[in-house]
Amino acid sequence: MTVDVASSRPIAAEPEIVIDVEGLTKSFGGRPVVKNLSMQVRRGLIYGFLGPNGSGKTTTIRMLCGLLTPDSGHGTCLGYDILTQSAVIKRHVGYMTQKFSLYADLSIRENLEFVARVYNLADPRKAARDAIRRLGLENRAEQLAGELSGGWKQRLALGACILPEPQLLLLDEPTAGVDPKARRDFWDEIHALAHDGMTVLVSTHYMDEAERCHEIAYIAYGELLTQGTVDEVIANAHLATYTVTGPDLAGLAERLKSLDGVDMVAPFGMALHVSGRDSERLDAATNELREQGPQHWAPGEATLEDVFIDLMSRSKDNFG
Amino acid sequence: MSAGISDVDRRTRGFKASLMRLRAAFIKELIQLRRDRITFAMMIMIPLLQLTLFGYAINTSPRHLPTAVLVQDDSAFARSFLAAMRATDYFDISTSAASEEDLDRLILSGKVLFGVQIPAHFGRDLMRGERPALLVVADAADPTATGSAIAALQGLSAQVFSRELTGPAANLAPRPLPYELRVHQRYNPAGETRLNIVPGLMGLILTLTMLIFTALSVTREIERGTMESLLAMPIRPVEIMLGKIAPYLLVGGVQMTIILVAARLLFGIPVIGSLWLLVGLTLLFILANLSIGYTFSTIAQNQLQAMQMSFFFFLPNILLSGFMFPFKGMPGWAQAIGEILPLTHYLRIVRGIMLKGATFFDLQTDVLALAVFTMFAMGVAVARFRQTLD
Numbered sequence: 001m002t003v004d005v006a007s008s009r010p011i012a013a014e015p016e017i018v019i020d021v022e023g024l025t026k027s028f029g030g031r032p033v034v035k036n037l038s039m040q041v042r043r044g045l046i047y048g049f050l051g052p053n054g055s056g057k058t059t060t061i062r063m064l065c066g067l068l069t070p071d072s073g074h075g076t077c078l079g080y081d082i083l084t085q086s087a088v089i090k091r092h093v094g095y096m097t098q099k100f101s102l103y104a105d106l107s108i109r110e111n112l113e114f115v116a117r118v119y120n121l122a123d124p125r126k127a128a129r130d131a132i133r134r135l136g137l138e139n140r141a142e143q144l145a146g147e148l149s150g151g152w153k154q155r156l157a158l159g160a161c162i163l164p165e166p167q168l169l170l171l172d173e174p175t176a177g178v179d180p181k182a183r184r185d186f187w188d189e190i191h192a193l194a195h196d197g198m199t200v201l202v203s204t205h206y207m208d209e210a211e212r213c214h215e216i217a218y219i220a221y222g223e224l225l226t227q228g229t230v231d232e233v234i235a236n237a238h239l240a241t242y243t244v245t246g247p248d249l250a251g252l253a254e255r256l257k258s259l260d261g262v263d264m265v266a267p268f269g270m271a272l273h274v275s276g277r278d279s280e281r282l283d284a285a286t287n288e289l290r291e292q293g294p295q296h297w298a299p300g301e302a303t304l305e306d307v308f309i310d311l312m313s314r315s316k317d318n319f320g
Numbered sequence: 321m322s323a324g325i326s327d328v329d330r331r332t333r334g335f336k337a338s339l340m341r342l343r344a345a346f347i348k349e350l351i352q353l354r355r356d357r358i359t360f361a362m363m364i365m366i367p368l369l370q371l372t373l374f375g376y377a378i379n380t381s382p383r384h385l386p387t388a389v390l391v392q393d394d395s396a397f398a399r400s401f402l403a404a405m406r407a408t409d410y411f412d413i414s415t416s417a418a419s420e421e422d423l424d425r426l427i428l429s430g431k432v433l434f435g436v437q438i439p440a441h442f443g444r445d446l447m448r449g450e451r452p453a454l455l456v457v458a459d460a461a462d463p464t465a466t467g468s469a470i471a472a473l474q475g476l477s478a479q480v481f482s483r484e485l486t487g488p489a490a491n492l493a494p495r496p497l498p499y500e501l502r503v504h505q506r507y508n509p510a511g512e513t514r515l516n517i518v519p520g521l522m523g524l525i526l527t528l529t530m531l532i533f534t535a536l537s538v539t540r541e542i543e544r545g546t547m548e549s550l551l552a553m554p555i556r557p558v559e560i561m562l563g564k565i566a567p568y569l570l571v572g573g574v575q576m577t578i579i580l581v582a583a584r585l586l587f588g589i590p591v592i593g594s595l596w597l598l599v600g601l602t603l604l605f606i607l608a609n610l611s612i613g614y615t616f617s618t619i620a621q622n623q624l625q626a627m628q629m630s631f632f633f634f635l636p637n638i639l640l641s642g643f644m645f646p647f648k649g650m651p652g653w654a655q656a657i658g659e660i661l662p663l664t665h666y667l668r669i670v671r672g673i674m675l676k677g678a679t680f681f682d683l684q685t686d687v688l689a690l691a692v693f694t695m696f697a698m699g700v701a702v703a704r705f706r707q708t709l710d
Contacts, residue, residue: 065552067709091328091554101549105355106348117344118553120332124344164328 018199021075033059035222048213049203056222057203094161098172100153104146119164135159151182171202207305225311239302240279244272246295261285341555345563367575380513381468387434388415388426395443404480410469433459507675519670520643522579534613535626537564557705565610572606593673605666611697618704637663665689
């Protein structure tokens with residue numbers, strides 16, 4: 001493997017903006033799945049791609065790596081045109097599919113050697129051996145990939161993706177159905193990769209994972225609703241929030257939902273989050289309840305989840 | 321950590337890089353093939369089983385056919401006619417009918433294929449020169465079953481009574497023809513079916529197994545969900561195709577060897593022409609079928625559809641290629657369809673080389689046809705291969 005030639009050359013040779021697309025649109029059978037999506041991802045960042053199921057995350061990722069052709073829109077991935085240069089893009093992108101898509105009837109070693117050969121690595125056997133060592137799978141190298149547990153399958157899939165040392169990693173819900181410990185290890189690995197200069201776009205619907213990303217984008221019903229750092233996204237939502245504690249929160253929640261000016265009511269453990277897009281109208285609507293008790297009202301910070309649920313209900317209003 | 325973009329581009333460009341990716345697909349496919357034990361066992365068992373089963377079972381010129389007789393005349397002529405029938409080996413006089421109705425019933429029920437009625441006073445009338453009728457009823461519903469036996473019967477009646485027709489009756493004996501007819505049954509003087517069937521079976525077995533192997537190869541990847549990853553990798557459709565076809569070329573070669581050895585050992589069928597020419601052209605035929613199967617695989621949405629397509633293609637291959645029925649006996653349009661089937665051309669090649677000692681020069685049209693098929697099917701497959709999930 002060639003060692004780190006990139007760093008010896010001027011940084012400008014490789015674009016700072018790794019993904020730069022504009023107006024991507026895709027429909028299946030007349031049903032729009034992604035609508036007019038524009039996004040930019042900078043090199044070396046972990047970019048979280050959030051949104052409910054069926055929101056168009058997978059379709060967008062597939063358009064980025066050339067697996068789907070957009071109906072309209074244009075853009076570049078690693079500086080190459082996504083419409084005309086997908087063959088080149090594929091050499092520099094590692095794509096981890098949502099469903100385990102290595103060969104179940106091939107052993108771990110055979111799967112990795114296959115990937116290494118397809119990417120024309122100089123010494124496929126050595127590359128596979130090194131990857132197995134990195135993954136800590138030395139004892140299981142000859143085990144069939146289909147016999148691995150969910151967590152190990154996911155680690156192996158990631159190992160196969162990064163084997164050819166791609167510039168960009170596209171991970172489609174990589175941690176779905178994986179236990180918390182394996183999830184944490186997985187994120188540590190992703191952070192290490194980003195630290196070494198790899199750009200990672202990862203789709204998820206776990207909120208805690210969103211907060212581990214450098215930047216996030218929220219997509220619902222095929223539309224990108226917001227993007228930026230977690231703090232920016234929360235700030236841009238302009239969501240005034242109260243945290244309510246005390247007795248009979250369920251009853252209170254029911255009453256609050258019907259009030260004009262209250263946009264979102266969501267229980268959080270022993271507390272209730274009450275939010276409104278317009279802080280004055282929220283105050284006016286809840287004034288009476290705040291005064292009379294018996295619950296305790298405290299001004300709080302909107303969480304990312306508050307923001308997303310609010311965004312989703314807003315976009316549902318527009319499309320429903 | 322990551323290699324520069326231009327490095328990767330340099331590494332992955334060019335013919336050698338392409339060959340390496342092809343090798344990746346080849347190795348992968350070979351391992352998967354080896355792991356699928358049932359398929360692997362079938363590859364060896366199918367040719368052996370089918371060859372022995374059909375090679376021994378099929379006979380287009382059957383002998384010892386059950387025959388019933390209704391003898392109403394007890395003369396030397398009647399006895400000598402029946403003895404002559406038996407001597408042809410085509411007739412097995414198994415039943416004696418009691419009456420004409422009984423004879424009809426035996427034929428209608430399928431218990432016998434032939435009924436012979438020697439009428440009363442046959443011998444007396446014959447000696448009187450009255451040309452009495454001797455009735456042979458054949459169940460000709462299946463012409464192949466009775467055809468050769470009927471032909472044998474006609475040859476027989478000319479000399480059957482020569483021993484009895486002596487002395488004063490000698491003038492009743494048939495006279496020889498004023499000329500001699502010489503028929504050379506070339507390449508298969510004894511007219512044995514297996515000499516025709518066994519080489520044909522080689523073509524048929526290879527068509528079926530090769531077609532199905534590759535017909536499933538792409539749809540299987542789609543159904544198992546591995547296609548999405550494969551498409552996201554920098555491997556080109558033609559590399560995937562050749563990598564998937566190549567292992568089966570080996571399998572086809574093994575099958576060919578098994579069949580050729582079995583043909584020699586079990587059926588005593590020689591290869592009169594060049595063995596290496598036969599091997600080379602059989603591999604070309606295998607490649608043609610693999611490419612067609614692969615083309616089906618790129619068109620079908622799932623494995624079931626791929627199987628259906630294969631069988632849809634397989635049927636005309638059996639019926640119109642000249643494997644089962646004489647090619648030249650088909651109407652012009654059917655021959656035209658036959659000409660676009662690889663098996664038709666291969667049958668000419670395999671029968672030509674094994675039985676007739678044909679050379680490359682004699683077979684060049686058929687070789688060209690097979691080569692064109694292969695190229696065409698591969699071209700369609702590469703064009704049809706969906707590089708995206710659209």
